[in-house]
Amino acid sequence: MERCVAHDEFAGKSILITGAASGMGRAEALAAAQGGGKVWIADVSEDGAAVADEIREAGGSAQFHQLDVTDCAAWEKLAMTIQRRDGKLDGLVNNAGISFRSNIMDTSPTDWLRVMDINLNSVFYGMKAMAPLIQAAGGGSIVNISSIAGMLGYFAAGYGASKWGVRGLSKVGALEFADMDIRVNSVHPGLVDTPLLNSGSATFVEQSLGSVPAGRLAQAEEIADVVMFLLSDKSRYVTGTEIVVDGGLTSGGLYHRILQDLHEGTSVR
Ligand SMILES: NC(=O)c1ccc[n+]([C@@H]2O[C@H](COP(=O)([O-])OP(=O)(O)OC[C@H]3O[C@@H](n4cnc5c(N)ncnc54)[C@H](O)[C@@H]3O)[C@@H](O)[C@H]2O)c1
Secondary structure, three states: OOOOOOOOOOOOOEEEEEOOOOHHHHHHHHHHHHOOOEEEEEEOOOOHHHHHHHHHHOOOEEEEEEOOOOOHHHHHHHHHHHHHHOOOOOEEEEOOOOOOOOOOOOOOHHHHHHHHHHHHHHHHHHHHHHHHHHHHOOOEEEEEEOOHHHOOOOOOHHHHHHHHHHHHHHHHHHHHHHHHOEEEEEEEEOOEOOHHHHOOOHHHHHHHHOOOOOOOOEOHHHHHHHHHHHHOHHHOOOOOOEEEEOOOHHHHHHHHHHHHHHHOOOOOO
16 A cells, blocks of 8 residues: 555545455555545455554554454444444445355355355345444445346356345345435446456456456456445445446457457358
């Protein structure tokens, strides 16, 4: 993190980010702190403490709290801690998630439930526990991290269903919390260069890149920029919608691949 605070967009604001020990969550935590916000870094991994240290060493404000997002009671406990320390919360990013690339026939009921628990139930627990604290701030913003797997047909049963669920639940939240001046939106990243993406098959990533018009993976900071927009007042009239950040994959990936094949003479016109 750069030592100087670049701007004060989030000065006086408390922002909670789950899964902030790694990848996109970490990039979002650094960006929110750079904007002058106090960042609550929540992760099941103790690596989150190092991210909080990094922010504090650079002059920012951060607090690590170990949280398993599948534990409803632990969410309530965190809400009480934030209430005690800050009295309110201005922003929540439900970012924690796992990848599970498996089709219906190969997914065990146990794996199905685990993916739903981490990727979807957590978002329900998080919004339920934190909405009163955001209301106490006079309103704020909730950003739920879905995926392009929540925009189209996807081959992975649990992951695809959980990410469509995040998209739908975000719209419910936007409707329900509008009276409290709480905006709720979902972000749908494509292929982002993080440990999660790289934990799977390299061939899958390589093949998928052929359908990305931008021709490259996204960097975590490029997703964080969009999340910061949604957390900030610049998006004050944006709620109940989804923002796709995928280098054009879901919009034109099919034709990008066809045109590339034509250029290479591997397709017949
Ligand atoms: N990387 C991609 O290409 C990509 C694309 C689309 C969507 N996403 C989504 O973006 C989000 C962040 O992914 P990433 O790529 O940065 O992954 P990552 O693996 O780098 O980070 C995920 C973080 O979530 C934490 N986490 C996992 N289970 C948890 C639990 N039960 N409780 C608390 N924290 C937990 C991990 O410890 C880790 O720090 C996920 O929701 C993922 O589904 C990722």
